[in-house]
Amino acid sequence: MSGFRADWLMLREPADRAARSQRLIAMAGRDLAAFAAPEVCDLGAGTGAGMRAFAPHFPASTRWTLVDNAPALLAQIRAPGVTRRVGDLAANPALWPATCRLVTATALFDLAAAGWLDRLAAALSAARLPLLSCLTYDGHIGLVPQHPFDVAMIAAFNDHQKTDKGLGGPAAGPDAHRRLVALLAAHGYRVEEAETPWRLDGVRDAELIRAVLEGWAEAAVGRCGVTAGKAAAWLAARLGATDQLVIGHRDLYARPSGT
């Protein structure tokens, strides 16, 4: 069962699209152009936002396999000719087809346990597959104007990010990107990275900011000394006055040696 709702994934899609590293996506697209009708597999695909963002930069002949454990999310994907695969990545990170040329993922790896990332890197390396990973949360949050409770709320939220999210045990959370880079490098991969924060504006992105803040307030209660009362007071203040919200993410494009 997935805890992710289609309306949340749709709400965040424009901010994700704006933040993704165009440089890394273009690199992956250039490498794919070496193949006739390359197969790409998106892990934790949800409603297909990754495919929609990558497809314009990949060869028109690209064939897609979208993997998720939530059939209701995959069912929202309207693109013709796409293979939807319902599967539990916790049991097996390597749910890509044998003919796959590139594995992609968006906003997935911070949900994963350190040991799961080890298994993913080993499986990618064994198959000599490149990986394009977008929007792994890196723990950095900036809020303008500041509020006296921000530090405690952010600490509590980041603590919650390290709870079990159904991908192999307690999640690596903000450490996931760094760990994945180190693992892939140890397997001989050449890894390109980019900082890809959301830069949200209080007016333009009001709906997304509200959803983010409400989620944080709920997640923070009972952690790092945050009481329900403190979280509610912070949320009320924040909803009334958040001009800017920056949320740190990292992208990577990793290629096995000799490719």
Ligand SMILES: C[S@@+](CC[C@H](N)C(=O)[O-])C[C@H]1O[C@@H](n2cnc3c(N)ncnc32)[C@H](O)[C@@H]1O
């Ligand atoms: C943060 S959402 C991102 C979805 C999509 N990549 C996007 O950018 O809109 C994480 C996705 O991973 C999927 N997921 C989480 N745990 C999973 C598991 N164990 N097996 C397969 N998919 C999983 C969820 O169902 C969800 O669609």
